[in-house]
Amino acid sequence: MRRQTAVRDLGRLINAIGNRGPPVQSMSSMLDVDQISIAAKPSVLASRALVGSGAGGWLATMALLGVALSLLLWRWWANVRASAIVGPTRPAWRRVAAEEGTATVEFALVFPVLLVMILALIQTTLAFTGQLFVNYAAFVAARAAIVEVPQDLGREGPNVVLGGDSQKLENVRAAAAFALMPVSGPGDRRGPTADRPVGTAVDALYAAESLDTPRWSEGLADRRLAYALDHTDVQLMALGEGPADIGTDTNADAFRSGLAGRGGTDFGYEVSPNAADGARYAYGSREPIQVVVRHRFHLSVPFAGRLFSSGTHTVDGMTTPYRLVTSSFALTNEGVWRDLPDQPSVEREP
Amino acid sequence: MRPVRLLAHDPGRRGGVVLIAALLALVLLASSVFFVFNVGTHLHRRIEAQHAADAAAIAGAGWVARSLNLVAMNNVESARLLAQVQVYDGLPSAIRNSKRDVDAAIEGVDKQLARGLPGHPWLNDALEEVRLDLVRQQVILEEMETALTQGYDVREMTTYELPNGGRGSMWEAIAALEQISLTAMREMGVTAQIAAHGAGQRNLSNAGGRAFLVPFVPTVPWRHGEPEDFIRPVTEGLLPADQDDEQWARGPFDAVFGLWRPTIEGNQFITPDYEVVEDYTVDTFRDGPPPLAEGEVIAYEVQSIFDFFVQQLRRAEAEAFDTDFTADGAGSWFGERAADTALGNMQQLEEQLRGADGDPTEVLGPLIWNSDWEEVRDIEVERGLDLPNMYVRLVFEPEAVDLDGDPLDGTLTLESWSLYPVRPAGLLYLGGGRDDTREMDTIDDDVEEVLRDARVLRIQPPGARARLVTQYTYTVWCGALESSQRERRFPNNFESVDDLPAPIALDLERLPHDADAEARRTYLYFFAAADQPAQASIWSGLFESGDAEAPDADGNTPTGVRRPWRRVAATASAEVFNNHSWDLWTQMWHAQLTPVEDLSGWLETMRTTGVVTEDLARLAELPDSFSDDVGATFNYLNRVAPLLDALREPQEPRSPILSQSQP
Secondary structure, three states: OHHHHHHHHHHHHHHHHHOOOOOOOOOOOHHHHHHHHHHHOOOOOHHHOOOOOOOOOHHHHHHHHHHHHHHHHHHHHHHHHHHHOOOOOOOHHHHHHHHHHHHHHHHHHHHHHHHHHHHHHHHHHHHHHHHHHHHHHHHHHHHHHHHHOOOOOOOOOOOEEEOOOOHHHHHHHHHHHHHHHHHOOOOOOOOOOOOOHHHHHHHHHHHHOOOOOOHHHHOHHHHHHHHHHHOEEEEEEEOEEEEOOEOEHHHHHHHHHOOOOOOOOOEEEEEEOOOOOOEEEEOOOOOEEEEEEEEEEEOOOOOHHHHHOOEEEEEOOEEEEEEEEEEEEEEEOOOOOOOOOOOOOOOOOO | OOHHHHHHHOHHHHHHHHHHHHHHHHHHHHHHHHHHHHHHHHHHHHHHHHHHHHHHHHHHHHHHHHHHHHHHHHHHHHHHHHHHHHHHHHHHHHHHHHHHHHHHHHHHHHHHHHHOOOOOHHHHHHHHHHHHHHHHHHHHHHHHHHHHHOOOOHHHHHOOEOOOOOEOHHHHHHHHHHHHHHHHHHHHHHHHHHHHHHHHHOOOOOOOOEEEEEOOOOOOOEEEOOHHHHHHHHHHOOOOOOOOEOOOEOOOHHHHHOOOOOOOOOOOOOOOOOOOOOOOOHHHHHOOOOOOOOOOOOOOOOOOHHHHHHHHHHHHHHHHHOOOOOOOOOOOOOOHHHHHHHHHHHHHHHHHHHOOOOOOOEEEOOOOEEOOHHHHHHHHHHHOOOHHHHEOOOEEOOOOEOOOOOEOOOOEEOOOOOOOOOOOHHHHOHHHOOOOOOOHHHHHHHHHHHHOOOOOOEEOOOOOOOOOOOOEEOOOOEOEEOOOOEEEOOOOOOOOHHHOOOOEEEOOOOOOOOOOHHHHHHHHEEEEEEEEEOOOOOOHHHHOOOOOOOOOOOOOOOOOOOOOOOEEEEEEEEEEEEOOOOOOOOOOEEEEEEOOOOHHHHHHHHHHOOOOHHHHHHHHHOOOOHHHHHHHHHHHHHHHHHHHHHHOOOOOOOOOOOOOOOO
8 A cells, every 4th residue: 555655646746746837727628638649649558458367466476476585595595605615515417407407496486476576567667657647637637627617508507517417527527538548448349340530530640641550540549538438537626625515506606706615725625526416516717626537547467467456347358457546636717707797777877 | 408507507607697687677677767757758748738838828818808908998098088187177276266265264264253153152163163174175275286386387287289389298198098009909919929929938848849829910800999989988988989889888987987886796776976077068079169158167166165164054053953964955044045146156256257258268367366345346347347246145044043943033144254345234135125236336335334344243133124034144255356367278279189099999890799709709719739849758769769750851751650740739729808898998808718619710720811921020029930830730730630529529427437535
């Protein structure tokens, strides 16, 4: 657990470095940033799409690791002794024969352990990367939220977010998912005739540049998007405490006057999606919005993935471990009231 | 073959194997570290690119919004200055005259207090209080007069055409505001692009980063209005007629004048308690010096000291007898008629002083009162004026009751200050008549006689008349203007309005104020793009393939290139809006980021929107590579647009699937 915390903290540190300085009040639809970024570096980790087998636990791994270390120590001690003794104490041929046998046994025992260590190293690297991407996805989602929240979607008016079943929340979630495509899992395989809008567009992009079509566009790109959409959740938070109550959109007054509706210094007020039934919340213009992103990071490396696992789920017909990675980011809402006032009901001339 | 044995025979070679394995492990470990570092750097660059696009969009749109606010401020300030020209112009003489009023009133009260008011102690107290108030006013007026007369001449501020051919400084200020507005509107597009480019660029840490705004040179449809456009704002607090709209363009004045609250919840009617200066009319402005009616005062109204006096006495009376104070004096000894009479007489006097048939641009000044009867008479006779108008009388005719409420027998005469001509009531009300129009000449002897001892409070004995009323004659103004100095005091002395400054207006034909969505999208929505190189920072040979980002000049793809683009790009969009009134008089123009919509539309704009030569020259402040950079980014965005569309498929809301507990 400490190691997981360390991984997360390092990710946060890197994220913090990356986000040094006050964030520009941003936005663009999620659709812009991320998709462009994705296209810029399609599937950074596409080649890591290994699916770990379901066998073994981390205890077994640690046991193997212990055996390997013992062997290495014993071997080192034997070498020290051999070099320290002057003259053969045994016939040379017997010593050689013994060492040959030992080497064979060593090789047989150490190789899988070394393999596991290497795999663990790879999985560690990927876990770091996953944390970085989830942190990035939190930024992207917050960036999307501050421009999505002010939209007027009819059922959700300007700056209003429904406590559940919110289209704005879904748009923010999609933004986070797009950002996570490069570290997304492989998704469920589909038939060869299935639509692959992302892959088709990627093909066109590469063709326009006279480049060979990448293999991952054949199906993996779309499946990664599907995985990311399936395994990413977001929460919209506001300053304050507790879940959103029913009818809390009355701080629209505060919103119109440009003041944040609630006090507090912690983002403890959950606006969506786990608010009370029918709850709604109206963010103030320039009110801080925090977005929490949770993602089931696909642990792709065999055996070693178990080291980081916080659960298993079924992907593409196989039970695979995943790690729940969380990150959050806060930006200030745009959302200045932009409509003209209602026509006054009084005459102009007194 | 026993390769293992060969190795095992030589401890030194076994050490080599360990070394190689160690090196390989080191390489693997280093690769992992570098990989994570590179990913972190890459994501940092993505965030930078987004910040750059945001900064460019908000800087460009913000510049447009601020320009519009600047123009709105200048328009309003120009109208304010135009109104203030009239007020400032009248201020010195208004203050001077008010001060003389106050001086005279104090003198009169002092004399009255010296004589005392037997039988009416409350009136004595009231006069004491009035005197205190008068002294306070005197102090303030003295300071104002000092400020307005020492150091500079107000006329140099207010007069359009000065005698030396120059412009009054307030008129110069209005013209300067107009020039600032014109410059702001003409340069707005170019400066918006420069601001956007600079703001975006500063967010990109990689050399070769670029950021820009679309349209390249934003324009907001506008036109230079007419000088007459100032008339309605100045005189009515409304926008020029062609800009005015009760729904969409009500202007800022409703908030200023309190007609409507500026909040959207508001719309409550607030009783307007302001007064429009009626004498300043549209004609006053448009047609230059108007033919003034008798007694008409331009731009300001004289607040008579009488009015103040009467109000104070009414208040004192209400306190003394525990009755309700009413501003109009209903039921008071000092009733409405008294005040009206006072004001009427006051204005009549002013009129005399101006000269009813004089040039309205000429007024006499300064107003120096001479209360010496002999001198006054000589002056007035010389000017051919009617002597009876040399004085002003106040007649209060309240219920004739005493303090106990019983009918009061006698005439109360309260004389204030003047030597000439104090006219006791009894003199003018012989036979109970109300006619006081007798010429002074005919009563000269009476006046002469009465003057010597009339400055006392006299309650005539009961039974003097069949039906006695309490008659209160209060004389303050008495005397005539001694000075014959004349000056031109009309500030709007322009020949025609053609050369006057004019406000800037939105071109409502192209940008109609009925919230036309397409017009807004055309002129008030902005798009920004930013991108920068994103190659791996460490060991790029291992993590990247190929060195070029595009086919070479011959169209050949360099060997090993596997990616179509080696930069990270981001886009943003911003809108400009006014959430109070759709005009260039209301400083409520805002800019804020919005979701990027219609990317292909923006690409089409980039493709088709040219930059006119004139703007191009001014855009030369931007780097030489600007247009090439824009072209490269455009090409990339153009090619990636289908991918964005594919990813843009809207998703249906779904329930959360993950545990909400913090890991």
